[in-house]
Amino acid sequence: xxxxxxxxxxxxxxxxxxxxxxxxxxxxxxxxxxxxxxxxxxxxxxxxxxxxxxxxxxxxxxxxxxxxxxxxxxxxxxxxxxxxxxxxxxxxxxxxxxxxxxxxxxxxxxxxxxxxxxxxxxxxxxxxxxxxxxxxxxxxxxxxxxxxxxxxxxxxxxxxxxxxxxxxxxxxxxxxxxxxxxxxxxxxxxxxxxxxxxxxxxxxxxxxxxxxxxxxxxxxxxxxxxxxxxxxxxxxxxxxxxxxxxxxxxxxxxxxxxxxxxxxxxxxxxxxxxxxxxxxxxxxxxxxxxxxxxxxxxxxxxxxxxxxxxxxxxxxxxxxxxxxxxxxxxxxxxxxxxxxxxxxxxxxxxxxxxxxxxxxxxxxxxxxxxxxxxxxxxxxxxxxxxx
Amino acid sequence: xxxxxxxxxxxxxxxxxxxxxxxxxxxxxxxxxxxxxxxxxxxxxxxxxxxxxxxxxxxxxxxxxxxxxxxxxxxxxxxxxxxxxxxxxxxxxxxxxxxxxxxxxxxxxxxxxxxxxxxxxxxxxxxxxxxxxxxxxxxxxxxxxxxxxxxxxxxxxxxxxxxxxxxxxxxxxxxxxxxxxxxxxxxxxxxxxxxxxxxxxxxxxxxxxxxxxxxxxxxxxxxxxxxxxxxxxxxxxxxxxxxxxxxxxxxxxxxxxxxxxxxxxxxxxxxxxxxxxxxxxxxxxxxxxxxxxxxxxxx
Numbered sequence: 290x291x292x293x294x295x296x297x298x299x300x301x302x303x304x305x306x307x308x309x310x311x312x313x314x315x316x317x318x319x320x321x322x323x324x325x326x327x328x329x330x331x332x333x334x335x336x337x338x339x340x341x342x343x344x345x346x347x348x349x350x351x352x353x354x355x356x357x358x359x360x361x362x363x364x365x366x367x368x369x370x371x372x373x374x375x376x377x378x379x380x381x382x383x384x385x386x387x388x389x390x391x392x393x394x395x396x397x398x399x400x401x402x403x404x405x406x407x408x409x410x411x412x413x414x415x416x417x418x419x420x421x422x423x424x425x426x427x428x429x430x431x432x433x434x435x436x437x438x439x440x441x442x443x444x445x446x447x448x449x450x451x452x453x454x455x456x457x458x459x460x461x462x463x464x465x466x467x468x469x470x471x472x473x474x475x476x477x478x479x480x481x482x483x484x485x486x487x488x489x490x491x492x493x494x495x496x497x498x499x500x501x502x503x504x505x506x507x508x509x510x511x512x513x514x515x516x517x518x519x520x521x522x523x524x525x526x527x528x529x530x531x532x533x534x535x536x537x538x539x540x541x542x543x544x545x546x547x548x549x550x551x552x553x554x555x556x557x558x559x560x561x562x563x564x565x566x567x568x569x570x571x572x573x574x575x576x577x578x579x580x581x582x583x584x585x586x587x588x589x590x591x592x593x594x595x596x597x598x599x600x601x602x603x604x605x606x607x608x609x610x611x612x613x614x615x616x617x618x619x620x621x622x623x624x625x626x627x628x629x630x631x632x633x634x635x636x637x638x639x640x641x642x643x644x645x646x647x648x649x650x651x652x653x654x655x656x657x658x659x660x661x662x663x664x665x666x667x668x669x670x671x672x673x674x675x676x
Numbered sequence: 677x678x679x680x681x682x683x684x685x686x687x688x689x690x691x692x693x694x695x696x697x698x699x700x701x702x703x704x705x706x707x708x709x710x711x712x713x714x715x716x717x718x719x720x721x722x723x724x725x726x727x728x729x730x731x732x733x734x735x736x737x738x739x740x741x742x743x744x745x746x747x748x749x750x751x752x753x754x755x756x757x758x759x760x761x762x763x764x765x766x767x768x769x770x771x772x773x774x775x776x777x778x779x780x781x782x783x784x785x786x787x788x789x790x791x792x793x794x795x796x797x798x799x800x801x802x803x804x805x806x807x808x809x810x811x812x813x814x815x816x817x818x819x820x821x822x823x824x825x826x827x828x829x830x831x832x833x834x835x836x837x838x839x840x841x842x843x844x845x846x847x848x849x850x851x852x853x854x855x856x857x858x859x860x861x862x863x864x865x866x867x868x869x870x871x872x873x874x875x876x877x878x879x880x881x882x883x884x885x886x887x888x889x890x891x892x893x894x895x896x897x898x899x900x901x902x903x904x905x906x907x908x909x910x911x912x913x914x915x916x917x918x919x920x921x922x923x924x925x926x927x928x929x930x931x932x933x934x935x936x937x938x939x940x941x942x943x944x945x946x947x948x949x950x951x952x953x954x955x956x957x958x959x960x961x962x963x964x965x966x967x968x969x970x971x972x973x974x975x
Contacts, residue, residue, distance in 0.1 A: 361868050382874030394865035398887040407883070408873030455873070467865075 311370070312337040312495035313358060313463055318367035320353055320519075327353045328519045330367070335497060337462075340489050343499045344506040345516035346542070351499045354516075355465050358497065359388050372462050382408070384463075387456025391468040393448040395440040395455075402427075402436040405454045426457040429488070446477040453488070466498040470505065482508060503543050507531065515539045532664065533579070537673040540592045540666055546630060548592045549640045552670065557585040564591050564667070567636030575611040575663040581676030588670035595630065595643040597661040600650075611663040619654045633658060724748060724943035731939050747940035751948060755941055757928040764945055767925030771905060771952075773836065774921055778843035779900040783893060785844060786851020791881050793852065794859040795867050805856065812849030819846075820913055827914070834916030842914045843904050851896055858892045859885060894963045902953040922949045 311334040320328040327350045335341045343351040356362045358369060360381040368377045376384045395404050402423055409419045427433045430450045440448055449469055456464055466485070470478045486509055489496055500506055506513050507527045515522045515530060515538075523535040534540035540548045553566035562573045562583060571591065599612075617640070621632035624646060631642040631650060635658060642658065644650070667676045719736050724747050726740040753763040760766075789808075793801050823842065827833040862885065870880045886893075911921040926949045930942045 356868075359868075359872060361871060380874075381868075381872045386872065388869065388872045390865040390869060392863050392865045394863060394869035396866070396870070396884050398884075407870075407875070411874045411879060452869075455869070459873075 311335055312339065312372060313497065314368075314370040315354070315358070316368040316370070318354070318357060318369065319365045320350075320357060320362070321365045326519065328357070331519070331521065333514065333521065333524070335495060338493045338495055340496045340498065340509055340511045342506040342510035342513045343497065343516055344501065344503060344513050344542075346501060349516040350519035351501075351516050352467055353519075355467055355497060355499045358384075358463075359386055359465055360384050382412075385461045386463045386465055387459045387461045388465040388467065389449070389452045389456050389469045391471050393440070393445075393452045393472070395448055395451055397440055400437050400439060401432060401443070401451050401454075404440065404451055405458050408455070408459055422458045422460070423454075426454040429457065429491075430454045430484075445473050446481055449473065449481060450484075453485070462495060464494050464496045466496065466500075468500055469498075471500070471502070478505075485509065503545070507543075515542060517542075533675065534592070534666055535675050537590060537592075537668050540668070544594055546595055546641045546643075548594050548666070549598070549635075551591040551593070551635060551638050551640070553589055553591055555583060555585060555587045555589050557583060564589060566591070566638070569615055569636055571613050571660070571662065572610060573662060573667065575609070576665060576667060577663070579675045581667075581669060581674055583676065589676065590668040590670050592666035592668060593640075593660050594664070595641040597664045598640070598642045599659045599661070600631070600642065600644055600648070600656050601659060611661060613660045613662055615658050615660070617656050617658045619650055619652055619656055622650055622652060631656075720943045720947055724940050724947060726940055728936070728938065728940065747938070748944040748948070750938070751929070751941045751945035755929045755938075755945060756932055757925045758932075764922060764925055764929070764948055767920060767922035768948075770915070770919050770925075771922040774839050774843070774911070774915065774919065775901060775904045778840045778847070778904050779897060781840065782844045782847035782851055782900055783896045785848055786896065787855045787886065787889065787893070788881065789848070789852045790855025790857075791859050791885055792877070794856045795862075795864075795880075795885075796877065805852070808849045808852050812853065816846055817909075820909075824913065834914065834919075836915075836919050839911060839915040839919060839921075842910055843907070846910070847900055847903070850899070854892055854896055854899075855889065858889055862888060891963075894960060898956055898960055898963075901956055905952050 313333075313335040315331055315333040318328055318331045319326065331354065343354060345351045353362070357364050358371075360369075360376065360379060364377070368375055370376065371384055371386065374385075381388075396407060399407065405426055406419045406423045409422060414422075423436075424433075427436055430453060432447070432450055432454055435443060435447060435451075440451065443451065449472075452469070469485070470481055473481060482505055485496075485498075489509075498505070498509060510527050512524060513527055513530045514524045517538050523530055523539045525533075525535075530539060531543055534543065534548075537550070541550070551564075551566050553564040553571075556563045556565045556570060562576075564571045564573055615635055617633040617635060619631055619633055621630075623630035623632070627646060628643050629646045629648065629650070631644055633640050633642060633656065640658065650656075668674060669676055722739055723731060723736065725743055725745065727742050727744055727746075730741060751763060752765055754761055755763045757763075757767070793805050824833060827838050832838050866884065867880065870884055875883065905921075906923065907921065908923045908927070911924050915921060915924070926945050929945050
């Protein structure tokens with residue numbers, strides 16, 4: 290798979306007409322460390338009140354982008370606009386941002402109250418206003434009982450709430466979150482995720498949120514920017530990213546267990562388009578094309594999510610050409626509680642199937658595998674692009 | 677008891693401790709070496725409370741028969757250090773006036789330098805740190821003559837300012853190393869958060885980093901107080917006669933060649949001079965170990 294080709298194609302101009310229309314606007318941003326280019330000519334517009342999630346594996350440049358927006362690292366080229374102002378050369382404090390870090394980054398020797406009011410006190414605000422704003426943030430985040438405590442006396446969830454409060458008191462337009470929930474255990478993470486979502490609904494600020502956790506991305510985002518190698522691979526609402534991934538990387542990165550990829554060849558005769566995988570010929574009438582060129586004999590990858598495959602038999606019907614049936618055998622059963630994952634083979638290529646836990650399936654059972662082609666994805670095997 | 681019988685045959689609960697021959701040997705070695713190293717201190721203390729007549733009887737391990745504090749008083753207020761006979765108290769005052777400002781200034785300078793080298797990485801900061809480190813490993817005897825010439829050139833040689841600044845300069849590499857490594861272990865996000873909050877270079881240092889570095893400050897105080905208090909060479913060369921520290925005065929008392937050697941006074945004077953670092957160790961030994969350990973684990 291030619292990944293470099295795929296990444297080049299993914300360079301998109303996510304541009305509004307003018308930086309004034311967006312809450313945050315990145316223009317041709319380049320960040321280099323010596324010979325290594327972390328971000329290469331990135332452009333991105335984030336709307337007012339939008340919740341944008343930067344999602345990607347470690348080292349994809351998502352945190353670098355966030356730090357550049359915050360003004361915490363030097364950029365090599367390009368512009369950053371926030372709320373219609375060119376802030377490229379501004380200090381972090383003058384950018385109108387609040388930031389929340391993974392390690393909470395609370396000042397250890399200060400009380401919760403002092404932590405939250407530190408920035409306001411530096412700015413020389415009147416004592417009364419500092420008190421009011423801190424009290425308001427504490428009320429919103431239910432920290433009122435904890436104001437006099439030191440960070441070391443708080444639990445992880447409380448610490449992160451204080452860190453959010455520190456951003457809140459600044460009355461800024463843009464909130465930046467750098468993997469804020471990664472240090473918390475699973476239960477707290479789920480709780481705080483809801484709290485952040487509620488906060489966004491109540492405040493309506495622009496929020497930019499960096500994470501490598503796809504569940505956080507799917508649940509929180511208005512739009513997800515999936516990043517790899519310093520390039521945005523796809524920028525779209527969660528539903529679209531999940532159901533219509535732009536390329537093989539996005540398709541494989543999002544979803545757990547990940548999408549099944551079946552290698553095959555296009556077979557075109559007249560209006561009939563099919564994908565040939567081994568002896569099977571899968572008709573693609575139900576597939577919604579995304580604009581790529583269909584060339585007879587071209588190598589393609591057919592992507593089907595585990596939950597878009599059902600078990601049963603051809604007797605269940607073809608559902609108007611959407612459903613394609615093939616025989617298989619159960620090679621592994623993986624119960625996860627709510628669902629059970631079935632591992633099988635389709636023309637010698639492995640396939641994962643998500644089924645209900647109640648089916649009572651056993652190793653070695655012969656099964657009929659039904660692919661939902663209406664929800665499948667088809668990629669050019671060479672460029673990795675969606676067809 | 678039945679349980680004891682079971683314990684011997686059936687392993688259960690904490691493993692019983694046994695006194696083996698090897699263990700006994702180790703204890704014996706520890707006790708003997710303790711006695712060996714404490715012996716000089718014992719002899720010094722008992723001798724300092726004896727009269728000259730008693731000392732002449734050459735029973736150095738014997739306890740004083742006619743207990744007297746006269747040698748201590750003489751050492752402190754009237755022993756002759758060369759020409760003047762005002763005792764060690766002059767040296768004590770000198771040592772305090774040298775040590776206090778030198779300790780404060782060198783720690784402050786090391787902390788600021790370590791802070792700026794670790795968190796505000798600018799071009800050449802690593803090179804500067806490397807040079808400082810090299811400074812820590814060069815024997816300082818080779819700097820003495822050039823420094824004498826420099827201070828003489830600006831007419832500050834042999835002054836209080838001279839000796840204090842020399843101590844600050846020589847303390848800087850180690851102090852910077854100490855604080856740089858400590859601040860390098862501070863999560864960088866703390867520094868970023870403070871910058872987003874609008875804190876500048878000094879505000880971050882004073883409000884966040886300095887309060888964080890209490891364990892390192894304690895270690896630095898101990899290192900510098902004992903180092904500067906015990907210094908002899910720099911004090912002899914740079915302090916000038918009027919500011920000679922206690923160590924130099926002690927040397928002058930002990931090495932006075934006129935008349936008979938007043939061993940009891942010498943012993944008392946030595947204990948007096950050593951008292952300050954000794955007290956520092958006893959009071960802060962716990963903190964010292966803790967500070968070193970904290971640095972070791974985090975750095």
